[in-house]
Amino acid sequence: MLISGILTVTVPVADQARALDFYTGVLDFEVRTDNPFPMGRWLTVAPKGAATTLLLASWFPGMAPIGGLVVSAPDLDALAARLAANEVAHEGPSEEAWGRQLLFQDPFGNGYVVSQA
Template identity: 85%
Template sequence: MPISQILTITVPVADQERALAFYTGVLDFEVRTDNPFPMGRWLTVAPKESGTALLLASWFPGMAPIGGLVVAAPDLDALAARLGEHGVPFEGPSDEPWGRQLLFQDPFGNGFVVSQA
């Protein structure tokens, strides 16, 4: 049987509290799970209308940041303004042959490509 969906993507973070503040405060994600876990805390966040969550994992200290997580937003100018208000460096929005996009990283170096939805 083929895989039917992606449930969770593990994103390495050094500090789960700082990551939680960034993803919920800056990106307006919601907390999906926040439970004790043998290696710390099972903490997932996601955009409010997304089926796929990000696992903010601090128990992989050697895991390199993820580059190129592709997400969508309906208004890149509004996202750019919000990122700027929070002091988050970003590139764009820019018009590319494949569409409009904006680039940024979370505080731990995980890179995002945001496409205009």
């Protein structure tokens, strides 16, 4: 085996402080690293207990938002309620041929597909 896992996915954000508020405050992610970096902060977050982290990177101003990041949640109805309470537009939960899903974007246009775990 040449590659054994995915450690970090870079998510482009225009404002790391605002991104941190969204990912920790709305999505309840935890901060894994928050260190000075020559171009800002090396700021990673993840769902509690998850192995893969998201690098909230502001130093790629020309990088387009990422679409279709697929994540899982045990309770899509609770997530939908949390998003609505924080005025985050979302679609679903909906029943699809492959199961239940919910769609939303972070404040920077990065798109998520959430499947029920």
